Amino acid sequence: xxxxxxxxxxxxxxxxxxxxxxxxxxxxxxxxxxxxxxxxxxxxxxxxxxxxxxxxxxxxxxxxxxxxxxxxxxxxxxxxxxxxxxxxxxxxxxxxxxxxxxxxxxxxxxxxxxxxxxxxxxxxxxxxxxxxxxxxxxxxxxxxxxxxxxxxxxxxxxxxxxxxxxxxxxxxxxxxxxxxxxxxxxxxxxxxxxxxxxxxxxxxxxxxxxxxxxxxxxxxxxxxxxxxxxxxxx
Ligand code: ATP
Numbered sequence: 001x002x003x004x005x006x007x008x009x010x011x012x013x014x015x016x017x018x019x020x021x022x023x024x025x026x027x028x029x030x031x032x033x034x035x036x037x038x039x040x041x042x043x044x045x046x047x048x049x050x051x052x053x054x055x056x057x058x059x060x061x062x063x064x065x066x067x068x069x070x071x072x073x074x075x076x077x078x079x080x081x082x083x084x085x086x087x088x089x090x091x092x093x094x095x096x097x098x099x100x101x102x103x104x105x106x107x108x109x110x111x112x113x114x115x116x117x118x119x120x121x122x123x124x125x126x127x128x129x130x131x132x133x134x135x136x137x138x139x140x141x142x143x144x145x146x147x148x149x150x151x152x153x154x155x156x157x158x159x160x161x162x163x164x165x166x167x168x169x170x171x172x173x174x175x176x177x178x179x180x181x182x183x184x185x186x187x188x189x190x191x192x193x194x195x196x197x198x199x200x201x202x203x204x205x206x207x208x209x210x211x212x213x214x215x216x217x218x219x220x221x222x223x224x225x226x227x228x229x230x231x232x233x234x
Pocket of ligand 1: 021029146201
């Protein structure tokens, strides 16, 4: 009976919707595997890639928001489970995740579980984000390991600040099912295939005239070449 109730609750609220935001400058296989493995591991009904228009936590990206959006679209083409969302690129204001999640919550209704997907490095930086404590009321947070940020095989990041650890203490969950039964508020870590790929590595390779092949989709690499992105002296 309980299982039936949980199931009908799931159906009414919809399967969890995952959000993977990033600068995607450029999008690469680390992002795409993160999206794919999160979708499977967390049982997401839909996953949105959200390129940031004007990312507040870093310097000016090496390519325009339109280029980063176009590259994300090329990367997601052919995968019906991935949707590229241009909300942050179109917005006039800075790309604050709390504002994006407020909008997503308004669109999805109060019951649908929302899951903000973060690599371990992004998660560790959470206390620097605008209105970060409000994120927990809007979505669950799922944290993936990333090479260099936690000892291999360890799920929960080892280097959390006291502030972040305290904010997560009563929210930390190890049961994926928790993401379906409540709309927001749990923090869960999951394992993904460790891929030491970063957008900065790719920008450096392209800038120095080296090959970045097999670190990102060929379609994105072709776009970078055609638009002469990340070259010296642009
Ligand atoms: P840069 O090198 O320019 O800082 P990046 O490769 O870290 O970029 P972002 O767009 O800043 O890419 O990352 C978006 C999200 O994807 C973040 O949550 C980040 O932690 C995660 N991410 C990026 N690369 C990986 C990877 N190789 N493995 C796991 N997570 C990743």
